[in-house]
Amino acid sequence: xTGLVRFLYAATTATSCLADEHTKIIDGVARRDAPxxxxxxxxxxxxIEGSLELDASxxxxxxxxxxxx
Numbered sequence: 551x552t553g554l555v556r557f558l559y560a561a562t563t564a565t566s567c568l569a570d571e572h573t574k575i576i577d578g579v580a581r582r583d584a585p586x587x588x589x590x591x592x593x594x595x596x597x598i599e600g601s602l603e604l605d606a607s608x609x610x611x612x613x614x615x616x617x618x619x
């Protein structure tokens with residue numbers, strides 16, 4: 551769902567996930583360091599949220615055309 555939200559609402563100037571964000575989160579989980587993994591995940595979600603343009607849009611989105619080959 552996050553990918554779909556980013557596809558629909560990402561600002562034209564938005565950058566994708568930082569290169570090591572996912573790796574750091576997985577490392578925290580693998581080490582069973584819940585406080586670190588939680589902080590990293592929340593920081594990651596804030597980064598994504600900050601890159602979205604969530605203002606009401608008058609543009610209709612045709613999901614069928616987006617996902618059809």
